[in-house]
Amino acid sequence: MFFRRFSKAARPHSVPDGQRIYAIGDVHGRIDLLDILLAKISDDDASRPAASASLIFLGDLIDRGPASAEVVERVRGLCEGGIARLIKGNHEEAFIEACKGHARGARALISIGGLPTIRSYGISEAEAKAGSFSDMAKLLASQVPRSHIDFLDSGEDQIRIGDYLFVHAGICPGVPFDEQVPDDLRWIRSEFLRSELDHGAMIVHGHTITETVDERPNRIGIDTGAFRTGVLTAMGLEKNQRWFLTATGDGDESLRTIL
Numbered sequence: 001m002f003f004r005r006f007s008k009a010a011r012p013h014s015v016p017d018g019q020r021i022y023a024i025g026d027v028h029g030r031i032d033l034l035d036i037l038l039a040k041i042s043d044d045d046a047s048r049p050a051a052s053a054s055l056i057f058l059g060d061l062i063d064r065g066p067a068s069a070e071v072v073e074r075v076r077g078l079c080e081g082g083i084a085r086l087i088k089g090n091h092e093e094a095f096i097e098a099c100k101g102h103a104r105g106a107r108a109l110i111s112i113g114g115l116p117t118i119r120s121y122g123i124s125e126a127e128a129k130a131g132s133f134s135d136m137a138k139l140l141a142s143q144v145p146r147s148h149i150d151f152l153d154s155g156e157d158q159i160r161i162g163d164y165l166f167v168h169a170g171i172c173p174g175v176p177f178d179e180q181v182p183d184d185l186r187w188i189r190s191e192f193l194r195s196e197l198d199h200g201a202m203i204v205h206g207h208t209i210t211e212t213v214d215e216r217p218n219r220i221g222i223d224t225g226a227f228r229t230g231v232l233t234a235m236g237l238e239k240n241q242r243w244f245l246t247a248t249g250d251g252d253e254s255l256r257t258i259l
Contacts, residue, residue: 059089
């Protein structure tokens with residue numbers, strides 16, 4: 001099944017009747033865009049026939065943008081209220097390791113744009129850089145609320161609903177879903193992005209920035225680079241229909257990295 005090529009007569013992908021899903025791409029500390037997008041989702045949901053609506057955050061709530069702590073708190077509230085589910089991204093992975101006191105995690109966090117996140121938790125850049133990575137990890141462990149660490153650490157690796165599989169970065173082509181490893185689900189890029197295989201479900205992912213939604217026969221990428229472009233995207237799904245919503249604001253083109 002995992003090595004099929006596509007049939008021209010392939011049926012449309014769908015989610016179960018009565019469900020309405022909104023998948024949200026990488027927020028990266030942009031609470032301003034997230035609040036705009038949540039309002040648009042609420043209006044969109046209210047404009048449609050009654051259905052059980054839920055949100056799926058595809059990971060990378062944190063880093064790069066200025067308000068990671070606020071984003072985590074907002075999404076934590078939605079998840080605890082039973083409205084949303086969170087997938088753990090590579091940025092959450094590094095942050096969690098750092099917050100558990102590991103120097104390796106602190107080093108990784110800094111390398112992928114973690115300083116704005118550290119500042120959002122009330123730690124100045126001078127404080128963060130005053131000692132070793134081990135010191136930085138200890139500082140994070142003492143300053144970041146345990147509720148935030150536990151919430152991010154509880155993020156799921158993958159979510160399957162109907163004909164869709166939601167992940168952060170992608171999957172390893174040819175490997176059954178239940179045998180996928182977290183490292184691929186959170187970090188994979190070119191092998192997955194280049195694959196033309198029918199994976200057995202439509203893969204919805206973030207992690208790799210594209211100028212607009214990257215809609216392919218076997219995957220849909222919705223990371224439109226919120227921290228850099230000022231565009232945060234969500235995809236709506238109901239039965240065999242899908243549509244897209246965006247929130248727009250100021251971006252920072254000087255932040256060119258895609259990690």
